[in-house]
Amino acid sequence: MTEAHSSNILIVEDEPKLAAVLEDYLHLDGFTTTIIADGQAVMPFIRATPPSLMLLDLMLPGRNGMDICRELRQFSALPVIILTARIDEIDRLLGLEIGADDYVCKPFSPREVVARVKAILRRAAPAVASRTGAQQVPHGLDVDEQFHHALLDGKELKLTPLELRLLVLLMRSPGRIFPRYYLLNNLYEDHRVVTDRTVDSHIKNLRRKLQTVRPESEPIVSVYGVGYRLEI
Template sequence: MAQMILIVEDEPKLAGVLRDYLRQAGFKTFWIATAAAVAPWVLKHAPAMILLDLMLPGGDGLDICLNIRTYSSAPIIMITARIEEIDRLQGLESGADDYICKPFSPREVVARVRAVLRRTDRASSLEVPGLVLDQSRYQATLNGCDLGLTAVEFRLLQFFSAKPGQVCTRQQLMDNIYPDERIVADRTIDSHIKHLREKISLANAATEFIHSVYGVGYKFEPREER
């Protein structure tokens, strides 16, 4: 399943180059050119990473980064013409994961994207005792028991376990588990999650893994039932 990279850049030509190289590398991309459009899009789609220019119409990249960190843990790579050390330090202190100065090689950006994703995936994945996800076979086992998941259920569990404790909206789940970008009703997601919960419960009835967040979506947070 291709990961979504959000490109926040007001120069169309540069954004197009980044988009082309990232797509050739197997990523999906979306381009935003203004500061005001960032928060609504990120909240709705939960990208795997954000490439963020510091100089944008209607807002400063440092402020945007600080704001993103109030509602998303998606890794951020800042891209800017500012080269002074203080600017780099401010970018990292505002919550960015990496920093690339213009001009740059698009291949370097792709390499940095992959490196940061590897690093943050290892750091953010929730280690659940007894839970093993085998991507190559789309197989999940819990306490040695094969959960017998469908492909959609496996992608759901994989997406949840990579975002421990985070609230995921139904729209985010739909965007991330259906690679063909089909239109799916909310009740379809609810049905998949119901079946996933039932299968997990058969392997471990003492722990509830997926919790409903009323009016928003779901959260993955293993808790022992009382």
């Protein structure tokens, strides 16, 4: 028996058979879907009808997935999973640095893609009960995990789900050094194997967004050979 979802998943993929397979598996899990095959049509659709998550192929007619993701991150924290046949590490890292939340390499299992979708949507809107009200709140930070909302000094940060998860992890004890292995083990709910560079990329993006509000600050300090600490 499948779970009931109200989430609409945007599938941006120009291979009709692959898009249809993804759609079928998502429907079996209760998701609604929209398929777009032309890169030029993606941004107008998102602005008019924002989906809950986007599965984004990199190689598209009209406009490539990297450019789409870069523009998206200028105004939205919409969760994005990149679908790619380009498997070298630089492309993977670049995908994360431009704000993607995850990537899946082709060929892939449709069941794995659905599992990734569900995991990211859970992170994007965790239950209120999972919050720990007793923790110290860093000065000027206001984070609402339920509605995926983060403010610094009253200004919206527009974080991706993974960036918000990292921020929440660091907020558990401001000033404490969190080892990379701790962040690696807690960043993904499915505990997949990821590299230090993956965490470093998300930290870099999170630090940059915090510094847009406090340009002269060093909100996340790197401790060489150990990890990171939040200094807000």
